[in-house]
Amino acid sequence: MKTLLVSALVILSLATTSVHAQDDTIRVGMSGQYFPFTFVEQDTLKGFEVDVMNAVAQEMGREVEYQTAAFSGLFGMLGAGRIDTVANQITITEERQQAYLFSEPYVYDGAQVVTKAGNDDINGVEDLKGKTVAVNLGSNFEALLRDLPYADEIDIKTYESNIERDTALGRVDAFVMDRVSASQIIKEKPLPLALAGPTFSQITNAYPFKDTERGRALRDEVNAALKTLRDNGTLKAISEEWFGTDITAP
Amino acid sequence: MIELKGLRKHFGDAVVLDGIDLTIEKGEIVVIIGPSGTGKSTLLRCVNFLEQPTAGEITVGDLTVDVNRATKKDILSLRQQTAFVFQNYALFANKTALQNIAERLLVVDRWPKAKAYERAREILRRIGLEDKADAYPASMSGGQQQRVGIGRAMAAGAEVILFDEPTSSLDPEWVEEVLALMKQLAAERQTMMLVTHEMSFARDVADRVIFIDDGRIVEQGPPSEIFYHPKDPRTRDFLQKILATHQA
Amino acid sequence: MGALDVDYMLGLVPVLLSYLPLTLQLASLGMVLALILACLFAVIRVQRIPVLNQFTVVFISFFRGTPLLVQLFLFYYGLPQLFSALTVIDGITATIMGLTMHFSAYMAESIRAAIVGVDRSQTEAALSIGMTNSQLMRRIILPQATRVALPTLMNYFIDMIKATSLAFTLGVTELMGATQKEASGSFLYFEAFIVAAIMYWIVVEMLSWLQGNLETRLNKAYSR
Numbered sequence: 145m146k147t148l149l150v151s152a153l154v155i156l157s158l159a160t161t162s163v164h165a166q167d168d169t170i171r172v173g174m175s176g177q178y179f180p181f182t183f184v185e186q187d188t189l190k191g192f193e194v195d196v197m198n199a200v201a202q203e204m205g206r207e208v209e210y211q212t213a214a215f216s217g218l219f220g221m222l223g224a225g226r227i228d229t230v231a232n233q234i235t236i237t238e239e240r241q242q243a244y245l246f247s248e249p250y251v252y253d254g255a256q257v258v259t260k261a262g263n264d265d266i267n268g269v270e271d272l273k274g275k276t277v278a279v280n281l282g283s284n285f286e287a288l289l290r291d292l293p294y295a296d297e298i299d300i301k302t303y304e305s306n307i308e309r310d311t312a313l314g315r316v317d318a319f320v321m322d323r324v325s326a327s328q329i330i331k332e333k334p335l336p337l338a339l340a341g342p343t344f345s346q347i348t349n350a351y352p353f354k355d356t357e358r359g360r361a362l363r364d365e366v367n368a369a370l371k372t373l374r375d376n377g378t379l380k381a382i383s384e385e386w387f388g389t390d391i392t393a394p
Numbered sequence: 395m396i397e398l399k400g401l402r403k404h405f406g407d408a409v410v411l412d413g414i415d416l417t418i419e420k421g422e423i424v425v426i427i428g429p430s431g432t433g434k435s436t437l438l439r440c441v442n443f444l445e446q447p448t449a450g451e452i453t454v455g456d457l458t459v460d461v462n463r464a465t466k467k468d469i470l471s472l473r474q475q476t477a478f479v480f481q482n483y484a485l486f487a488n489k490t491a492l493q494n495i496a497e498r499l500l501v502v503d504r505w506p507k508a509k510a511y512e513r514a515r516e517i518l519r520r521i522g523l524e525d526k527a528d529a530y531p532a533s534m535s536g537g538q539q540q541r542v543g544i545g546r547a548m549a550a551g552a553e554v555i556l557f558d559e560p561t562s563s564l565d566p567e568w569v570e571e572v573l574a575l576m577k578q579l580a581a582e583r584q585t586m587m588l589v590t591h592e593m594s595f596a597r598d599v600a601d602r603v604i605f606i607d608d609g610r611i612v613e614q615g616p617p618s619e620i621f622y623h624p625k626d627p628r629t630r631d632f633l634q635k636i637l638a639t640h641q642a
Numbered sequence: 643m644g645a646l647d648v649d650y651m652l653g654l655v656p657v658l659l660s661y662l663p664l665t666l667q668l669a670s671l672g673m674v675l676a677l678i679l680a681c682l683f684a685v686i687r688v689q690r691i692p693v694l695n696q697f698t699v700v701f702i703s704f705f706r707g708t709p710l711l712v713q714l715f716l717f718y719y720g721l722p723q724l725f726s727a728l729t730v731i732d733g734i735t736a737t738i739m740g741l742t743m744h745f746s747a748y749m750a751e752s753i754r755a756a757i758v759g760v761d762r763s764q765t766e767a768a769l770s771i772g773m774t775n776s777q778l779m780r781r782i783i784l785p786q787a788t789r790v791a792l793p794t795l796m797n798y799f800i801d802m803i804k805a806t807s808l809a810f811t812l813g814v815t816e817l818m819g820a821t822q823k824e825a826s827g828s829f830l831y832f833e834a835f836i837v838a839a840i841m842y843w844i845v846v847e848m849l850s851w852l853q854g855n856l857e858t859r860l861n862k863a864y865s866r
Contacts, residue, residue: 173813176823183827184820187657190827212823213733213813220719221813225729305822309831333829444766470772478770484763488785488863498771501781530863546771 169207170362172197173227176212177305180328180386181233184212192386193231196250199378203369214304216282222354228362229351233322235284236348244352245359247366250379251350252394254343255288256323260311261336266318268341273297275317278307285320288345312336322347324391395420396441396554396587401450401461403436403609410436411447412609418554421583425596425617428606429632434589435481437606438556441587442476443469455553474502477547481559483539485531491542492518492527495549503550514549521545521575537568541575548579555579557588593636597621605629651833654824658837661820666845668734668816669803672741676749676802677795679742683750685779688757698750705747711808714740718812733812741805745798752794756787789860796853800846817841 174182174193182191189210201208211227221227222244229247236246257277259266266275273294279285281302289300303310307319312335321329323343330337351366353359373379379392396418403411410433418424426434440447440461441454447461454475459468485494496514499505505513518524521541531539540560547555560576561569573595580586580599590596596603596617603620605613605628613626624630683702686694705713718736722729731739760783768778810819817838825834 176815176819177826179826179829184823185827186653186824187660187820189823211813212810212815212819214811214819214822217715217719217811217813220715224719224722225726226722226813305826306831308829329829335829442770444770470774473770474772476770478767480763480767480770482763484767486764486767486782487761488782488789490863497781501777502772532864546767550771 168205169209170201170204170229171209171211171227173211173213173218173221173230174232175215175218177215178232179325180332181325182212182231192382193233195382195386196373196379197231199373199382200366200369203372204365206365215280216304219282219352222352225354225356228359229353229366231351233325233349234352236350237284237287239287240352245355245363247351247353247363248370249348249350250370251324251348251391253322253324253347253349253391255285255320255345255347256326256343257318257320257340258308258311258326258330258337259318259340260314261338263317263338263340266340269344271340272318275299276301278303278310278316278319280305280307280321284347285322289320308333308335308337322349324387328387395453395455396585397451397453397458398441399451399453401437401440401452402448403433403440403445404448410609411440414450414606414609414611416604416611418585418587420553420585423580423586423588423599423601424604425588425590425600425602426604426606427590427593427596427632427636428612432607433609434606435558438478438558438587438589441554441556442473442478444478474550475553477550477552477555479540479543479547479555479557479560482563483531483536483543485539485542485546487531490528490530491523491534491538491545494531494542495545498546498550514545517545517548520548520578535568536564537571540564540568540572544572544575544579548584554585554587557586557590559589559591561590561592591636593621593633605632607632647830647833650828650830651837654834654837657824658817658820658841661815661817662841662845664734664814665803665806665817668737668741668806668809668814669799672738672745672802672806673799675738675742676746676798679746680749680753681784683746684753684757687750687754689775701743702747702750705743706751710740710744710805711811713744714808714812733809733814736812737806737809737814740808741802744805745802749795749798752798753787753791756791757783759790760786789857789864792853792857792860796849800849803845803849804842 176182176184176189180191181193182189184190189212194210197208211221213221215232218230218232222230233251236249257266257269257272265271269292274297276299277289278301279289281304286300286302289295289298292298301316308329310316311319318340326339329335330339353363374392380390383390383392398414398416401411401414402409414437426437428434436445439445441452443464450461452459452461452472454472457468457471457475459472486497489497492511492514495517496510499510499513500507515524515527518527521544523538523541526534526538534542544560557576561572564572573592576595577599600617602614603617604611605620605626607628613620613624613629620629621633624633683698686698714736717731717739718733721731764782764786765778768782773781806816807818809816810822815823821834821838825831828834
């Protein structure tokens with residue numbers, strides 16, 4: 145009985161183990177839940193991240209294999225060697241730099257407070273004192289908020305997803321996200337939201353890699369590809385197509 | 395042939411069987427009587443190891459087992475050579491009357507299906523419940539259930555059938571049909587060892603009556619002797635009480 | 643409050659429907675394996691088989707005492723970190739393993755209770771005709787315990803179907819993962835999730851119907 149069970153498990157794992165990516169394929173993780181960077185429409189994965197990564201991979205002469213997973217799972221997958229990098233607006237931080245190698249930044253942005261439209265109480269990050277503020281679980285914005293001198297007075301709520309909706313519903317007073325996607329959400333989606341004040345911390349986003357032989361090699365290839373795409377205007381074109389402005393340059 | 399030598403059973407400090415020596419010949423019908431709580435049922439249950447005896451030796455057919463050295467295999471073969479009829483019938487609730495009888499043949503004796511069910515049907519005919527073949531225990535009367543219980547015990551041609559108060563749980567209306575079936579079996583000289591309070595059955599059917607008190611055999615002999623000329627005062631006392639309750 | 647975007651919902655139906663088979667596959671494989679494991683554990687516990695009994699107690703305690711999500715992360719991210727060969731455990735396998743172990747721990751306890759609840763006389767009758775312990779279990783006790791445990795086991799199955807939504811954390815896009823991604827593309831959360839909710843609901847309703855039929859059949863033996 146027991147051997148039966150063990151063999152069943154083994155067969156199962158063999159049967160369901162997808163054929164592993166060829167060495168010339170770059171495996172890229174993303175959440176598929178971060179409009180307009182990575183999202184799904186009618187079963188098709190789309191977004192700024194997808195377009196940029198497709199261009200990068202083409203430049204590298206590699207196939208891309210996208211793996212979507214909840215954001216909180218992405219770094220685990222990277223650490224376990226299940227993917228080569230994450231294309232999900234990963235902000236370069238000191239902690240992350242200790243654990244991962246980063247490519248050159250391909251997005252320059254700032255943190256942005258967003259409130260329900262018509263909320264005049266909050267006009268910038270200094271007004272968050274005593275307020276309830278939503279951030280995405282595992283995102284860098286939580287750390288940004290906690291670094292504020294008055295962080296103790298902010299009630300920070302972390303979310304797996306749907307922070308825009310809870311802000312629009314008034315369950316939280318504001319959320320913090322990068323300015324670009326925040327503007328995009330306000331412009332395109334039927335949610336009563338407004339930017340509150342200027343950005344408060346410059347951030348640069350890049351691709352993280354594991355510090356292994358393969359990771360270092362891929363990082364170098366990606367950097368070379370990014371340079372080419374920057375020089376020939378491809379990055380700028382992709383950015384303007386999605387955002388109407390160039391977010392790929394400082 | 396059944397032989398018990400120095401059979402003892404202790405529950406903790408309590409001595410329930412205090413050295414039972416007993417030989418039962420093939421075809422003999424032995425009825426065990428005695429006050430409640432004197433180890434009559436325990437004696438039956440020790441013979442097929444439903445209770446683990448504390449000491450002694452059990453012989454059934456050509457298998458002799460020292461109870462302290464009994465292996466799993468010994469116990470299984472002992473059980474395969476005996477059959478047990480329970481006070482509360484204990485039919486398999488998930489099986490029909492037919493399946494209850496065939497179960498032992500199929501699983502223990504590993505008969506082919508067709509042969510096992512044919513035999514089970516034959517037994518159902520003999521116990522007069524052919525029309526209940528596909529009925530589940532829950533839908534049968536107590537009397538019918540106990541007849542199936544006896545049918546189950548008959549199935550394997552066991553060396554001895556052990557009856558543990560087979561009519562005590564029955565409503566009075568069903569007692570007769572069960573006793574009739576037991577008489578039929580007795581007439582066929584099926585070796586039987588019974589614990590019962592049906593004194594008239596014991597008187598009419600038993601070859602030998604054994605009176606047990608305090609875990610020992612006090613007196614034994616043919617029914618005419620035990621019922622009409624008991625030697626031991628304890629036997630006399632018990633019989634007086636039990637006949638009084640029956641007349642009352 | 644805007645009106646419901648019905649066209650969007652209708653367009654989403656075939657997309658989400660295509661992820662339903664994976665959800666069902668995860669749950670049914672998980673259920674079958676969990677049932678086998680749970681029966682094994684229950685029998686080990688009831689018969690107090692040495693060593694295995696102690697192992698089972700610890701196993702059940704761990705998998706009941708920790709959240710399913712933690713277990714999934716352990717299988718999927720933790721183990722490969724310790725043994726790199728275990729990267730072959732992909733998201734689907736890890737999900738099925740997690741569901742199996744987590745739910746077998748719960749199910750073992752209810753099966754055990756059902757086994758213990760089978761009347762003692764059934765055991766004695768089976769032993770008296772010379773059955774071995776395993777014949778007793780297979781032919782008499784488990785069939786009767788199944789009837790008692792069935793409603794609870796069905797509840798666990800339903801729970802398991804819903805728990806497959808955690809698989810998206812391991813990169814497995816099943817019904818819930820697909821819905822979340824579609825919803826973040828359109829921001830039509832209510833529309834997207836109501837479509838998914840209805841799908842789960844229909845599946846569970848069909849199961850309840852099945853359960854009713856099964857119970858009628860199993861109860862046949864017990865009705866007067």
